[in-house]
Amino acid sequence: MAHEELIEGALRTSEREVIEISIPGSVDLVVLARFTAATIGARAGFDLDEIDDLRLAVDELSVSFGPLEPETRLRYTFLREGDTVNVRCTREPSEDDGDGGAGHSERDLIDWQQARELSAQLLDELVTTHGREIAHGRSVAWLTKQRGEGTG
Amino acid sequence: MTSPAQPADGALDLPTLEVEGELDLAVAPWLRDQLDALYVGGADSIVVDLSRATFLDSTALGVLVSALNRSRERGGRVHLIVQEPQILRVLTITGLQDEFALHKDRAELQRRKGKQ
Numbered sequence: 452m453a454h455e456e457l458i459e460g461a462l463r464t465s466e467r468e469v470i471e472i473s474i475p476g477s478v479d480l481v482v483l484a485r486f487t488a489a490t491i492g493a494r495a496g497f498d499l500d501e502i503d504d505l506r507l508a509v510d511e512l513s514v515s516f517g518p519l520e521p522e523t524r525l526r527y528t529f530l531r532e533g534d535t536v537n538v539r540c541t542r543e544p545s546e547d548d549g550d551g552g553a554g555h556s557e558r559d560l561i562d563w564q565q566a567r568e569l570s571a572q573l574l575d576e577l578v579t580t581h582g583r584e585i586a587h588g589r590s591v592a593w594l595t596k597q598r599g600e601g602t603g
Numbered sequence: 604m605t606s607p608a609q610p611a612d613g614a615l616d617l618p619t620l621e622v623e624g625e626l627d628l629a630v631a632p633w634l635r636d637q638l639d640a641l642y643v644g645g646a647d648s649i650v651v652d653l654s655r656a657t658f659l660d661s662t663a664l665g666v667l668v669s670a671l672n673r674s675r676e677r678g679g680r681v682h683l684i685v686q687e688p689q690i691l692r693v694l695t696i697t698g699l700q701d702e703f704a705l706h707k708d709r710a711e712l713q714r715r716k717g718k719q
Contacts, residue, residue, distance in 0.1 A: 478629040503689045510627060510660045519628075560632040562665050569661035569668075569697050576696045 466533050468494070473526040475545060476519035484509050484527050488538070491529045495536050496598050505536060505596055508577040511570040512540040512592040515583060517563050521545070534598035535579075542590045616716075617682065618646045623655035626663035634663055638670045647679025654708065659690045664697065671702060680704045682712055 472487055474480040488509040492502040513525060524545045530537040574581045574594065581594040618641040626634060641649045649670065653659070671681045682704045685691060694700040706712040 478627075481628060482625070500688075507658070507660060507689070507693070514628060514661050560635040560666075561628075561662050562669060565665040565668060566661045569664055572697050573661060573693065 468531050470529040471526065473524050476521055476523040476525065478519055481510060481513045481519075481525075484513065484525070484540075487527065487529055488536075491531050491536055492596075495531050495534050497534075497536075497596075501596070501598065504577040508574055508581070508594055508596065509538055509540070511574050511577075512538065512581075512594060514566055514570045515592045516540075516542050516590060517567075518561070535595060536597075537593070537595050539591055539593045541586070617648055617650045618642075618644075619650040619652060621652040621655070623657075625658035626653075626656055627658060627660045628662045631662040631666050635666045635669070638666065641670075642673060645677075647677035648674055648682065649679070650682040650684065650712065652709070653683055653685040653687065653690060656685070656690060657687055659693050664693060664699070667703070668699065671699075682706060684709060684712060 468491075470487055470491055472483060474483055485506045488505045489502050492505040497505060509527070512527075513519070516525075519525070522545050523542050526541045526543055528537075528539045528541075530539075578594040578596040579600045581592070583590065583592045585591070620637050620641055622630075622634065622637075624630075638649070638651070651667065651670070667681065667683070674681050680703075683694075684706050685694075686707050691700070691705075694703065694705070704712075704715075706715065
């Protein structure tokens, strides 16, 4: 089923809902994705630990792309179906001029290989499933977390 | 967010950095700079006080691991003061809980140092 069809289907029932946010490639704004994750986790009936785990996992999706560049945006789609939350994070070109992306400090001072390895370890434990793919020529990182699972 | 670096805590007798808030990609470069400053002067062991930190992601953790490697090269340790369950969970998941010297507060660190 196409992603767009999933979203349309989600809007037809209160057991399913979709929240989409799109942010410029700025490290300061990734916190908005964490806020959204906490909200939708609560609506899925997650307990506080699970909500914390989902917040961190969504943050790690952002890390998986490496340095955020000013000419990109991150689009997050949160799909809740009952007690399960699916999150897709797509890195896409920005139509803005964008001046809030990766500075020298972020690119130069972060060991991205190490961060990715740690990130993968965390995601393995925090969520039910996760992965990366190329869809329509764009990088996508995604995760699924079900209440009561993936919180070993 | 994160507070400015605190001056070395004489009571601990080790270069100390106290941070607060959410340690994420936005803060990691700042954290790296602050930790680098602790090693100026040839310190081998340092203290990072995370008592008031509420979040730690892989980028900030990676910065702490870099400090850990640096201290080890000098024969020292990185002491973390941490009680936040989510941060402890991150350390456990990544298998790093035994690599850092973990303490629940400064008093515990002082007691342990006193026994050495």
